[in-house]
Amino acid sequence: MSAFKIADRPIGRDHPPFVIAEMSGNHNQSLERALEIVDAAAATGAHALKLQTYTPDTMTLDLDEGEFHIDDPASLWSGTSLYKLYEQAHTPWEWHAPIFERARKHGMLCFSTPFDETAVDFLEGLGVPAYKIASFENTDLPLIRRVAATGKPLIISSGMATVAELDEAVRAARAAGCEQIVLLKCTSSYPASPENSNVNTIAHMRELFDCEVGLSDHTMGVGAAVAAVALGASLIEKHFTLRRADGGVDSAFSLEPAEMKTLVVETERAWQSLGRVTYGPTRQEHASSVFRRSLYIVRDVEAGETLNAENVRAIRPGHGLSPKYLNVVLGTKVRQSLKRGTPLSWEALK
Known part of the structure; x- marks a missing residue:
């Protein structure tokens, strides 16, 4: 598949990796902090900032019992309800415009992950250059079709999806008119361990689905991202915060500014180092x-x-x-x- 562009930024193996800083819920329900995150992300050299667009009511029911209560002791969010979690984590829709505007002032792209059709309609009004489908939504084929129908590039996280489920998602997107697809290898645990990242899947995904590929990375550090670029990833997504010590729903597996800057630099160095198959002295040697x-x-x-x-x-x-x-x-x-x-x-x- 030939490279394409998200706005003016080329996506493909012949170009440096496209790095997305995911704000998610790290604004901690403060618009001022959200704008600080935009400023900090731009200073790291990240190429795009990404939000998530939903409300608690578009995600779940306001119940705190049974399967609506998170009681998994291994979960970062154990002890609360799904509704309260999404209430705490969501980005108010009225914040989107000022966040997008701040990103544009820095020359940084900004787009979002919609979780239902109302979010797609809202984001279309803001002129987003691309969309992201979250790993837990990659089986929501009606949502994928709605996003694909916008004609904009579509990034889909793999998460727990089987090959058959990914195939259904890609076919649904293409049938709805979207050919500019990036599949991201993603491990849906928070944080994810390097051992569970399986980035060797990236090259296989590219061959199997004939599309651009990348990594949505929930591990700590930059090692998995650098390895992914070496295996052909053209896009890297990482959660981003000002300071993990400030807390928040996603802070435990988010990079701080100095770490994100390292990610941007080292993934580009990894890409530069790939070169071609060659023996004998180079001109510099x-x-x-x-x-x-x-x-x-x-x-x-x-x-x-x-x-x-x-x-x-x-x-x-x-x-x-x-x-x-x-x-x-x-x-x-x-x-x-x-x-x-x-x-x-x-x-x-x-």
């Missing part, structure tokens, strides 16, 4: 050939004298014959007197 070993006269010899292990050796620099010829020249006589430190050449031999 030619000057370093002097540091190879070569055959040198290491003790003065007179004309007609025989070379031996006492008067010729393989040493640095590399101006003489290759060391592979040592056994050839040993026992050979020289044409003229040679001083210690003379590089040995075929012309010097009888």
Whole structure:
């Protein structure tokens, strides 16, 4: 699949990885903090800021019992209800416009993850350049069709989806008119461990679905993202906060500004390092050939004298014959007197 653009930013393996800073609920219900996050994300060099667009009522029911109560002791959100979690985490819709405007002032793209059709309609009014489908929504084919019908690039996180489910999602998007698709390898645990990231899937996803691929990363640090780029990821998404110590629903698995800056720099370096399959010296390496070993006269010899292990050796620099010829020249006589430190050449031999 050929590369495409999100707004003016090219997405593809021939371009540096596109890095998205995910704000999610890290604004902690403060617009001022949300705008600080935009400023900080722009300063890291991240290429886009992403929000999530929903309300508690578009996500679930206001119940705190049974399956609506989170009681998994391993969950970051254990002890609350789904409704209260989404109440705490959602970004008020009236904040979207000022957040988008702040991002534009920094020259940074801004878009969102819609969770139902009303969110798509709202975001269309804000002129978003792309959409993201969250990992838990990738089986919501009506939502995917609605987003795809906008004709804008669509990013879909894999999460727990099987190959069959991803195939259904991609087919639904393409049938609705969307060809500019990025599939993100994503492990839907918070935080995710490196061992559960399985970034080798990225290359397989590209081949299987013939689309751009990337990583939605919930691990700590930047190692998984760098590995993903080495395996062909053209897009990296990471949750972002000002300070994990400030708390919040997603802070535990979010990067701080210095870490996000490192992510941006190191993923681009990883991309730059891929290059092509090549052997032999590069143009930059030619000057370093002097540091190879070569055959040198290491003790003065007179004309007609025989070379031996006492008067010729393989040493640095590399101006003489290759060391592979040592056994050839040993026992050979020289044409003229040679001083210690003379590089040995075929012309010097009888």
